[in-house]
Amino acid sequence: MRRLLVTCAGLLFGAQASAAEIKVLSAGAIEPGLHRAVERFKQVSGHTVTIQFNTAPQIAQRMQQGYVADLLIAPPPMLKQAADAGRVQAEGQVMLGKVGAGITVRKDAPSPKVATTEDLKAAVLAADGLVYNTASTGVYIERLFDRLGIAEQLKAKTARHANGEAVMLHVINGTGMQIGFGAITEIKLFEAKGLSLVGPLPAEVQNYTAYAAALMTSAPEATAARSFMAFLASEDAKDAFRAAGIE
Secondary structure, X not given: OXXXXXXXXXXXXXXXXXXXXXXXXXXXXXXXXXXXXXXHHHHHHOOEEEEEEEOXXXXXXXXXXXXXXXXXXXXXXXXXXXXXXXXXXXXOOEEEEEEEEEEEEEOOOOOOOOOOHHHHHHHHHHOOEEEEEOOHHHHHHHHHHHHOOOHHHHHHHEEEEOOHHHHHHHHHOOOOOEEEEEEHHHHHHOHHHOEEEEEEOOHHHOOEEEEEEEEEOOOOOHHHHHHHHHHHOOHHHHHHHHHOOOO
């Protein structure tokens, strides 16, 4: 089956007149899956793909400043805003998958019990410190603690960072019982560097962020970018995303 998929992909993407460099501006949470998909696409197309990863707020700022790429990968609400502003095409967008929020600690720290919302509440109240970003995941965590009625109790021991990488490094280099929150895919990227994925948020309070790809209206390599989007919609690409934990 895999050979058949690659063969079909070769027929679809291998007939490009010349190799192109496709530039992608992407949210960071799908990084591991996107890298896998890009490697497969390169094998069947001959094109190269350059990716700039940013948080959702950073992407919004760059778009306002006139940043030009071929594809934008972001949550659907952000793509709608970009389409309304005439920066990406509203038609032909490709849904890539969704990523849940997870909980992490240093590898040498004990893992707190977080199976239920009450477990999570007790764990964060007992922790020495909490760390999460100022992007979409962090905004959700902040609202969750407010909903649970513990936001004021946690404020003094909470650190916020602009992106997931800074959150992970803070936890790795921290002391005491620090608990970090972030996209599960981002946490997994840092497991080899000293993090442990405790688990996802409890099911009853889990939050998923969906991601889709859209062609930018000023795409310099529009033809090649469309072929990449066609590949992202293929089963081969979906396999790559699923293998990276993107549902």
